[in-house]
Amino acid sequence: MAAIQFVNVSKQYPGTTAPAVDNITLEIPEGSIVVLLGPSGCGKTTLLKMVNRLHEPTSGKILLDGVDIQSIPVNQLRRNIGYVIQQVGLFPHLSIAKNIAVVPDLLGWDRQRINQRVNELLDLVHLPLDFRNRYPAQLSGGQQQRVGLARALAADPEVMLMDEPFGAIDAITRESLQDQLLELQRRLKKTILFVTHDVEEALKLADEIIVLDKGRLVQKDTPCNLLANPAGDFVRQLLNTDDRIRQLSLVRVETVMKPLDSTIHSNRLPRVPLGTDLKRVLSLMLSPASDTVLVCQEGNPIGYITFEELRKVGCLSA
Amino acid sequence: MVDTLIHTLWQSYLYFLNRQTEFWGAVVDHLILAGIAIGLAILVCVPLGIWTSKSRFASLTLMNLVNGLRVIPSLAVLFLIIPYLGLTSTSAIVALTILAMPPVLINTDAAFRTLEPAIIEAARGMGMSAFQRLIKVEFPLAIPVILTGVRISAVDVIASATLAAFVGSGGLGIYITRGFALYDYSILFVGAIPVALITLAVEGLLALLQKTLQPIKT
Numbered sequence: 001m002a003a004i005q006f007v008n009v010s011k012q013y014p015g016t017t018a019p020a021v022d023n024i025t026l027e028i029p030e031g032s033i034v035v036l037l038g039p040s041g042c043g044k045t046t047l048l049k050m051v052n053r054l055h056e057p058t059s060g061k062i063l064l065d066g067v068d069i070q071s072i073p074v075n076q077l078r079r080n081i082g083y084v085i086q087q088v089g090l091f092p093h094l095s096i097a098k099n100i101a102v103v104p105d106l107l108g109w110d111r112q113r114i115n116q117r118v119n120e121l122l123d124l125v126h127l128p129l130d131f132r133n134r135y136p137a138q139l140s141g142g143q144q145q146r147v148g149l150a151r152a153l154a155a156d157p158e159v160m161l162m163d164e165p166f167g168a169i170d171a172i173t174r175e176s177l178q179d180q181l182l183e184l185q186r187r188l189k190k191t192i193l194f195v196t197h198d199v200e201e202a203l204k205l206a207d208e209i210i211v212l213d214k215g216r217l218v219q220k221d222t223p224c225n226l227l228a229n230p231a232g233d234f235v236r237q238l239l240n241t242d243d244r245i246r247q248l249s250l251v252r253v254e255t256v257m258k259p260l261d262s263t264i265h266s267n268r269l270p271r272v273p274l275g276t277d278l279k280r281v282l283s284l285m286l287s288p289a290s291d292t293v294l295v296c297q298e299g300n301p302i303g304y305i306t307f308e309e310l311r312k313v314g315c316l317s318a
Numbered sequence: 319m320v321d322t323l324i325h326t327l328w329q330s331y332l333y334f335l336n337r338q339t340e341f342w343g344a345v346v347d348h349l350i351l352a353g354i355a356i357g358l359a360i361l362v363c364v365p366l367g368i369w370t371s372k373s374r375f376a377s378l379t380l381m382n383l384v385n386g387l388r389v390i391p392s393l394a395v396l397f398l399i400i401p402y403l404g405l406t407s408t409s410a411i412v413a414l415t416i417l418a419m420p421p422v423l424i425n426t427d428a429a430f431r432t433l434e435p436a437i438i439e440a441a442r443g444m445g446m447s448a449f450q451r452l453i454k455v456e457f458p459l460a461i462p463v464i465l466t467g468v469r470i471s472a473v474d475v476i477a478s479a480t481l482a483a484f485v486g487s488g489g490l491g492i493y494i495t496r497g498f499a500l501y502d503y504s505i506l507f508v509g510a511i512p513v514a515l516i517t518l519a520v521e522g523l524l525a526l527l528q529k530t531l532q533p534i535k536t
Contacts, residue, residue, distance in 0.1 A: 052443055054439070054442060054443060075445040075447055077445070078443055078444060078445030079445035083444060085436060085439060085440060085443070086436075087434075087436030088436070088440075089434075089436040089437050089440030089441075090437075090440070091437060091454075091455055091459075092459070092533065093455075093458045093459055093533030093534060102444055102446075106444070106446065106450070137534060151444075161443075
């Protein structure tokens, strides 16, 4: 079942002539990262914030695991959804440990369980345990957002909403945070709705990208299909498909690979682990002149990519 | 000139030595009057300030009302109240409370209005109720700015509590009125100098309190 369903959702702010979100029907599959992509004012943040009811739709409804979110008490709903925002919004008067513990605290966990969970989470986001007693102002922007991520994950929610979480962070730190999010996601399998206006970020993180323009859904596709078959000029312009190698470097093998079948049996094929980008795959194909590369999970082949597949992603839209 | 001043101060000191019981009683009265006024102002204006920061209606009406009250001198307020409450300490306390209210109200309003929106959004997004947000997030972050208002009030009120003597409510003002009546500066100083010292001391203590309660550690 889809984790989040939007059914004919529209939102018009009072005093505006055009709706911010215009009749969107959409399913967000469980356990995947779905990126809402579009220029500012396209309605992506509004759409996101309707899921935890920071905004209420003008019409239509939103279902969470099949349940209409209007039927859930609003604070209970929010405590069960992880929420990460661009400005981080850590509480400056609370220690890092207390910041992370906010939702477990609201849920009434006992002290020992909270303590243990805080340690787990610091570990999960690669922060040292002695950060527990520091304060937000003592951390760098990247470290603060790691705490923001830990805080959102604290009560182990099924669904995470991330509103341009890495938008205010320098490029190098941003990349490492993106890598870390992917690594976390491989382990945790959350349903993540992620808003960004950064195309490269979308290509890199998304299992599926939803392109929005003026509140309307323009295209919903995997990063590869989006690159290969952009639906119209708006998407083509947004993706700006000139630097194909750069784009290949952002797309991960798991979004392209086909499951292993009996036609593939060479043990001498080059192998790459899950999470490898397509640029790396391309260079492997170039060097030993192999048309096929195996994708492995913990050393065992689980799928393959052929040069033909790669070409579809890399140049078809030209 | 300097000789005269030193002589007057010496006279003041002797006057103080001769009337220690009365003096310390006046100090206590003074502090109680000022304390009650500041306490009442906090009790009334912190909740009102939270309200005005969140409601346009409250902000328009209350803030204008209070700003209007500010232009009336405390002495005038005192004399306006006397016909209703008589020559009592209640009159003095009402006048002083009215004096103490505006800085507390204005600073509380500003404190809550200038909270960082992202912090409030995070608190809402995590499922804190309005009351939990207020107690756990908004209030602790607002305290330093509110205390600035309390400091301004405290200085005003401690200085102005000398007016209480006009309505026979004691306090260090008794030496000032007495000094005026007898045209004797040395008596006037017995009231004026301690008031200045107490004002400075309270200002310092509140600044220290503000520093300790500063919620944002860097």
